[in-house]
Amino acid sequence: MRKTHLLLLTAVLFLSSCGGDYDAERMLYNVTRLHSQTLRSPVRAAEKDFDGALKDLKGVIDKYPAWSNAADLQLMLGELNSARGRVSAAAGEFEKVIVDYPDRHDVTVRAWYALGQLKENAGKIKEAVAEYEKIMDRYPTSEFGLQMPVYVADLYSRSGMKDKSKEAYENAFAGYKSIVETNPYSKIVSAVHPLMVITGSKLGRASQTAEYLLSFAAKYPKAFAAPQSLLEAAKIYSEALKNNARALEIFSRTVKEYGKSKYAGEAQLAIGNIYALKGDYAGAAAERDKVNKLFPKDGSLRAAAQFAVAVSYDKAGRWQEALPEYDKLRSEFPDKPVAMQVPLIIAGHYVKKNDKAGANRSFEEAVKYYKSLTDDKSADLVSLEAFELLAATYIMKEEYAAAVETLKAIRSKFPADKKSEFALFKIAMIYENNLKNKALAAETYKEFVKQYPAGSLSLSAVGRIRALEKRK
Template sequence: MRIQNKLIVIVIISVFMISLFAGCSQNYQKEQAMYNAERMFYKANKLKQNIMINPNIASPATYQEAELAYREVINQFATTSQSLPELRGIIQRSWITVAELYVMQKQYDKAISVYQEIINTTSFDKELCALAQYSIGSNYERLEKVDDAIAAYNKVIENYAPIIGDTLLPNMNILQTPIYIARLYRQKNDIYQAKQQYTRARNYYQHISQKYPNSVVAMAAENQIAVAYGDEGEWGRAVNALQQIIQQYEGTYDVFGVMLSLANTYQVQLKDAPNAIYFYDRLISSYPENPEIAKAYLGKGNIKLSQKLYNNARENFQAVLNMPRIDNNSAIQAQLAIASSYEMEGNWQKALNEYQWVINNFPKSLQSIQIPLYIADHYAKQNEVKLAQQSYENAIQQYQHTIDLYPNTPLAATAQDHMAMCYIRQEKWSDAIEALTNLSQTPIPPQSLVNTLLTLGSIYEEKLSDYANAISSFKAIITKFPDIPVAANINARIAKLESNLAAYQQNNTNPMVSNISNISQISENSVEIKWTPNLDSDFQSYQLYRSLQPGVSPASAQMIAEIKNQKEVQFLDTDVTEGEPYYYKVVVSDRGGLTSTGNEKQVATQAAQFIANIQLQGQTVDWSTVNLIWNEVTDQQFDSYKIYRSTNPGVNYSAELIKSIYDAKTTSYQDDNVMPEKTYYYKIFAANAKGEKQASNEIQITTTRNSAPSAVILSLTGNSNNSVELSWQGQVENDFSMYRIYRSDRSPVSLENSPLWMSSNKMVNSYKDSGVTAGKTYYYKVVVYDKGGLYTASNEIQVQL
């Protein structure tokens, strides 16, 4: 190696080593801790993401795995985070997620334990502890342990200020806690304590306001004073508080939210339209770019609408729609308000267009779901019976579409609920029951479930006098929600129904029998059964049973239909197999639980017909070959094609079977076993596995006369003392059979001697004769034979060796 190259290598290695160790004095512990914590936190989050796909079906083991991953982050880095503030966020989020995992499993007690663990172990992190203490309160609320919730919220107020650290931004959870406490007392109907707590809350907020004067937290605290007044219904004081905030802070801080609350309070609570409009206008002029400015336009528009100033109202709603950035909810509200304005004006057609626009543009919104039912109800109110009927049907179709498109979503549940409403309006009780039953089996909020079961029970009781099912619906409410306020009323209703049912059952007799009167439309795959109607007033349902054996009974046979409509006395059974015997029976049930069984009828479905429809065609290729072609048989039962041939017309199975083909796609055949100048008759039979055959048309074909093959021209290609090379040329015909070479030592060559050589390969056109003797003369001929035995000889050549 040259000296300069060695130097280069030394320099490179030195640079590397210096780089490696120069930084040894550097301390990268902070970066290392952050990176490793982030990596573990990321892995834990991945596990949580798997749960979040559907928290309701995630297994406990999956939850436990995620919890362990977050706890591992906490165990490894909690201590480090005390000296490394950058890590604190990860630790906080890990702790909170551990607790949230229990909330997601609805294990609120365990979640509370985790929050308590957070408070016990991370006392140095006030922000995290405050959040944990607040969460303890909210989880006690979920457990409906109001006193414990109040105690937890009180600890928030006692132990944590709404300002934590050096930021002046308020912690809203802590700030609002006094209001929550007052509301919980109100929820307990402890009006005195509630009032005390609202007063305490206002004092607390006054204190905060004075402690942090002219700050954002002071403004937020004063806003809570207005909220407290509002909760107590002291709207006059509430607006005074809000106005004071605006006066004090406008120009310094953003008072959009406060002013909007003020305008809303004037509009909704105080019905003071001029003041409401004044503040809406101020919002519009002062905060045109605020993302929530649509609310001001909507509020103002609604006031104009209530004043029947329709054009003016629509201008405001249109202003919302014209905004460059508009959220869906505001757009829907504005559009619906425009529709309402037309409806109030009496222009239903325009209103209808606007409603339809919402349905088309926001099909997934809850507001849009309500529109089809609303439209149908409108026609019903107007006594437009036909239009109402049609609209209810349309609405049902739309709801079914939504349910199919977005199954197991709140949207589908709402659609199901509205579908039930459509049936109720149409007095289609069995359909309504089915829709409500489906709804009750989907995950819906408790209050919705209570309402659904109440409606279901009421229909059974009041419309169908079906006491047993009514009792079952009401009992389901009590079982699921034993502590609901209306439990006593429901229990009383159940008791009354049970007494009615007992009295009914004492007097009840078996229902009127329904006998099968007719079985029609019997085909390969369907049977229609008709029976005599039941005329009892306590009719519940027809149950149609089917069996492959005689002696049909509910215990042994299959129930193929349950029909709750008393007037529906026929059923098309399409779940049958061809050629099978079936036995049917109708059982009638009444609402008292009694049944009557009708007669038994037997029917056999038709055997499936094998259809072939073969069209056969044929032609001669030459005297020895007939080509046959036909169309493909597509029937699934196909087994084989059978080709029959006869020399007499009327080909049938006794004729000669010349070929069986088992591939339906093979649709041609070459018959090369024919004689010249003879007439043949052909027919193809398509057969199925059972041996049933379908015949084609019969064709007649006469083969041509055979003629001797064309001669080839023989020539000498070369010769030596001991060999002769021959070649020949000529047309090779379809009925070629063989070449024969004849050799003789005298002319003419006789074809009666044995041939020198034979070949049935039509491609061969040369031959080398090595069996010759020098000095002799030979004569050669090539003879072409056809399959019919005819032959033609070539020219003769002479070879002198």
């Protein structure tokens, strides 16, 4: 839900290439070329350069107020000011979006959320919630509107307001239930069910939530969300309630009753995973064969099923049989993320066995393999996965400086990806815990909070900053 400042230049360039008004697009394109460096890094830009970029961007809106993308550009002005720490100016730009573009609901909802973020970051929880409630009241079934009830409850919880938090979770669950029962055959239920699972978990009602989902599938078997409700219920029994027997029953029912649904494949795979984690290699292999037969064109699903077989042998302590299965996974599905993990898994095995020679040999093979994938100039998902695994390899080898450089490469090549955010936090952790450089750790945590004020790890970063400052 958070919009990162690293996306600003990309977003501006996108607006300059669409919208149906050539003159407006051309003007914006020229502005972005002139101020590309400032827009790429608004936090570090000189004051004069930043003000110049804002002035020229506003000029586009002033000259073409009826342009279809004017609202998006207005929102971006708020984002730029927010990135710079100009809270009052940012709030003014966001409020202007709401007033000037009331019919652009997709943009106004983001403006309200951004206003809430500004107030939340200032510690004004009550005022922040008031902004979030505007989204809930006006756009209850939008993406933001659906997520806001849980977000508000989480906010109260993070702020130590336990009574408010419990009440908010109760209201969220009741609200989601009302949406489901009002629109049982709507696709929106597919977005609501996972939120009900989260809310039920927060309230300590995993069992009741699972039974509610099962009752939905029983009552509305032809509903779009019926197979998903079964799958979610089975996951609760497996992961939260640790009742694999009941989970297997529901997963099997999902496959039997909704074999053509995309959820059937996930359910079939989940059955194999349960067997794998028990070390039941015969059961895992049987389920893999079912996946191959039922879903021959789904490479990712088949790769995951093959991985489950390898894991089952590994868990049972039968490495000599696990290794060929891992090799088969890698040879048959080389571009799948689960297969790319194999070199690191093999190295990890030798580490556990305290086989230094085997571990060193495997680590070197892993580094060579992952580097061969990251050398490609294209910034695709395979390359991103390889960078992550290369960083993990360096960490396991205790080559922390190399790990930091690899994580920095992720941020450089994939600035708009969520994993870039996690990479920055990981860098700070390495500085703190492994390289023992408290100053660099604190500086990096502060950079994290500045760039991702609403990120899932922001509070953790603030906590680490305070802890490091106490040690001075």
